[in-house]
Amino acid sequence: MKRYFNQLCLYAHILKERYGRTAERLYVYWTSEEKRANALMEFDYSEEQIDKIGSHFDKIVQKIREKRFGVDKAPNYEKTCRECDFRYYCASNSIIELKKLKYPDRQSN
Numbered sequence: 076m077k078r079y080f081n082q083l084c085l086y087a088h089i090l091k092e093r094y095g096r097t098a099e100r101l102y103v104y105w106t107s108e109e110k111r112a113n114a115l116m117e118f119d120y121s122e123e124q125i126d127k128i129g130s131h132f133d134k135i136v137q138k139i140r141e142k143r144f145g146v147d148k149a150p151n152y153e154k155t156c157r158e159c160d161f162r163y164y165c166a167s168n169s170i171i172e173l174k175k176l177k178y179p180d181r182q183s184n
């Protein structure tokens with residue numbers, strides 16, 4: 076849920092920076108909801124939250140423009156790297172450590 080909220084804050088930030096307009100409301104529309112009344116979800120937010128997310132986004136854009144692509148801190152392997160196509164590259168460059176996949180439903184002999 077936090078990811079959706081951050082994404083909406085980012086859109087609000089871009090709206091403000093690019094068009095000088097303020098978002099009136101932040102909504103997520105759940106497309107798989109059967110009843111339309113249940114599909115719309117509004118988020119409470121503050122200008123500080125939008126500014127915080129916008130600032131974080133601007134810092135990332137700045138790093139990209141400066142071609143700073145180094146990984147300062149490896150992300151959580153299970154949540155992020157495990158499915159990433161670059162995991163072998165990152166492991167061979169000591170950015171991450173490959174971990175064995177866990178199959179809880181399989182029994183070892």
Ligand code: SF4
Pocket residue numbers: 146149150155156157159160161162163165170171
């Ligand atoms: S494997 Fe490398 S590129 Fe992929 S998410 Fe992890 S650190 Fe980032």
